[in-house]
Amino acid sequence: MTRHAELVALSAAQKVLKRKRLQDCTLYSTVEPCPMCSFASREARIGRVVFALSSPVMGGYSKWDVLKDDDLSNKLPEVFGPPPEIVSGLLAAQAEQVWSQWNPLAWRFIKRRGCFGSAADLSERYAAAPRRILSWAALTAFLAAPALAVSKAFLRSRADSKPMTKFDSQPDS
Numbered sequence: 001m002t003r004h005a006e007l008v009a010l011s012a013a014q015k016v017l018k019r020k021r022l023q024d025c026t027l028y029s030t031v032e033p034c035p036m037c038s039f040a041s042r043e044a045r046i047g048r049v050v051f052a053l054s055s056p057v058m059g060g061y062s063k064w065d066v067l068k069d070d071d072l073s074n075k076l077p078e079v080f081g082p083p084p085e086i087v088s089g090l091l092a093a094q095a096e097q098v099w100s101q102w103n104p105l106a107w108r109f110i111k112r113r114g115c116f117g118s119a120a121d122l123s124e125r126y127a128a129a130p131r132r133i134l135s136w137a138a139l140t141a142f143l144a145a146p147a148l149a150v151s152k153a154f155l156r157s158r159a160d161s162k163p164m165t166k167f168d169s170q171p172d173s
């Protein structure tokens with residue numbers, strides 16, 4: 001029961017990327033992630049969550065305020081990342097079709113109970129909370145810039161002070 005597809009995807013991504021934080025990654029799901037997967041997504045600092053069908057009965061966005069709750073990251077920034085960007089309703093009609101073809105009986109039940117939102121619902125977009133953009137490449141470039149400038153200036157001054165006649169192919173006249 002705990003091996004939800006989103007959790008499996010998150011840990012697979014962490015293994016492949018060899019890091020815990022996935023702030024530059026998008027989690028795609030046919031149905032809105034449940035609260036458990038939403039908490040795990042916040043812990044993994046996922047940058048964007050995209051899903052086709054909303055889950056107004058059990059979802060971690062439509063029903064429970066897990067994906068967009070600022071309090072989590074404000075009070076426990078060591079544990080939870082800022083709210084990710086949310087895109088809902090992507091390919092919703094196709095997702096409904098897949099569900100109804102896979103198990104028509106279960107689909108009718110789900111629809112009757114209102115477990116999933118309708119593809120006719122307008123797609124929604126919720127902007128991500130502002131987050132610090134800090135990439136190691138940018139940080140090392142920033143830190144190394146003064147050192148590089150100094151070493152370039154040093155090399156230039158050495159080049160200036162030392163005539164390069166030795167490497168000149170033209171003979172002295």
Ligand SMILES: [Zn+2]
Nearest residue numbers: 004034036037
């Ligand atoms: Zn889940």
